[in-house]
Amino acid sequence: MKNIFSGEFKIGILGGGQLGKMLLQKAHDFNLHIAVLDPSANAPCRNLCNRFVQGDFKDFNTVYNFGKDLDLITIEFEDVNVEALEALEREGKQVYPQPAVLRIIQNKGSQKSFYQQHKIPTSPFVLIKNRDDIAQADIDFPVFQKLLTSGYDGYGVQFLENKNTLQKAFDAPSVLEQSVDLEKELSVIVARNAKGEVAHFPPVEMEFNPEANMVAYLFSPAGISPETEKKAVSIARTIVEKMKMVGLLAVEMFLSKKGELLVNEVAPRPHNSGHQSIEGNSTSQYEQHLRAILNLPIGNTAIIQPSVMVNLLGEKGYRGKAIYEGVEEVLKIDGAHIHLYGKYETRPFRKMGHVSIVAPSLEEAKMKAKKVKSALKVIA
Template sequence: MKTYFSSDFKLGVLGGGQLGKMLLAETQKFDIYTCILDPSNEAPCAAHCSEFHQGDLLDFDTVYNFGKLVDVLTIEIEHVNIDALYQLEKQGVKIYPQPHVIEVIQHKGKQKDFYVEKGIPTAAHRRFSCLEELKKASFEFPFVWKSAQFGYDGTGVKIVRSQEDILSLADTDCITEELISFKNELAVIVARNSVGEVKTYPVVEMEFHAEANQVEYVICPARISDEVAKKANEIALHVTESFKHVGLLAVEMFQTENDEIIVNEVAPRTHNSGHYSIEASYTNQFEQHLRTVLNLPLGSTESKLAGVMVNLVGEEGFSGNVIYEKMEEVLKLSGVTPHIYGKKETRPFRKMGHVTIVNKDLEKAREIAEKVKNIIRVISK
């Protein structure tokens, strides 16, 4: 059996952001040697890994040469050079999630086509290669426009309400989607290892900031009926079986007005919707990610307590060296744990950290989360 712990085994991670930093808390717990590749020498992971390599995640040679240094390669962001991953895979490097999974998911057009092909319920979509092609098409307004690649945290997504709105869109490969009327945005994180063991986390509910189109609160368990939760879980398992990925898959979904569940999009990695699990679950998503990519037995996904996560984002009107104002007041509240990501500079709506609130009573946890949101301010000097 391969020895991962206190050994010469090397785990490589493409991306050194906050997801990587939280993963490193688990590798340190298990004493696993970690190598991180990230474009910035100020990445949150830089001070916490065994080896830090600075380089472009989209450059073939950089990713390929990094991959040759490690025994298992994983990701904390899907925007990576896919050709390098295929070449490494050919040469025997174990890469999880697998390159073919990342390739489909990192392009929203391919991802949506995949759902249609596999019979996964999703909003009707169309693909366009450029803005000129989009302008020539006829539409029923409103509709959703998404950049096919490199979108994140609401960037690269717009609701288009008129012909004039089309003129302001980026000239890029893109998709359009039917605008769905929904009750709730839900998510299920599914863990799968290489022998096919699968476990799902409870369905969570996501409340979004209307202006930034970012998750503001994640609530676990979701405040939905057992029937809707069962349906969401079954669809998440259908998505997992279709991809046959190894690793974590975060499946974001809409609960429609008539309680149908349709898939919005997925992420092949640890995810914002699972951060509550660090405090609220028996096995948090970051430890579970390690278990999947190292083909270890999966841990329990059950919750110890109800959990609500509040995203800490840069306040509007502030850019520069970060200050977390009134953190002391937040720390006085019961069941509250802040996580600061280590980004030295803030800007409007930049994810700078999160706070988890755990409580036996979900509604009480949600009330405390509201207090946290109203007390703490992420500003600059």
């Protein structure tokens, strides 16, 4: 048997963006041999991995040829070629998360049906084939229309106030999901290894940029009751166990003003809602993902200190070679940790980095986060 930590055991990652970069930073601590496949020649992972392959992770032959000489394949982005991963799995390669799990998660209709089948709370929904189906849909407006496939980070999502706004709807297979009278948005990240060991990170609270529909701030711990925390954790653990998934699963949830918890979406990989764990928790989500897929003991997820994560997005009106303003000012803030993703070009609302702020209290961390937000800008 190959020794995982000797460099003989070869791991492949489909996707070479910022999540892969932070995963690689932890993989170096474990002396892991990592190959990366990404379509971009300037992917953030390019200069950190043992082998970089430029190619389309949605193409069967590219993914299959990339994986055939590896021992284990994982992902940093779920919109990849599942058929190729299934072929590799049949040939004895370890693929985590499993292709069967990816098939559920890649299709938002399949996700919703999975929740329904397993009595996991989620917003009322209907599936439609095209724009014309919306007018006859048996659902109360307002609704969110979500493309069945290939939507992420707010892309492929459209808010429809009523049936008079259908002209802006997508004319494609979608989920129509009833809007929630929202109190907060939460996330629970949970990990499971092949032995069936499961551990969760304490819930975090997300605050979104209303224009880009992307996370602006993340607060750890979430400002919720012990009862709500217990229920959120139970839901996340139920999903990963019902899927029998190996790896890391981020479970995004709505907390309604009536106190209901409803699953929004899941992501089978490290996630934006776990960045703060690098400095804020005993084990980071990146280390936990590696522990899970390598069938190692699952790490302690306890909060070391309260933390806030600030997403660093490209400023509106700027497109081109990235210039970072305010870095020195942020470095003067005690407890602030800058993570720049290595993306050469910026554009409006593109994820360019994040800053985690740890402090003895969440209130202090929030105050410092506001200073970070006003000081650090990405322009061109």
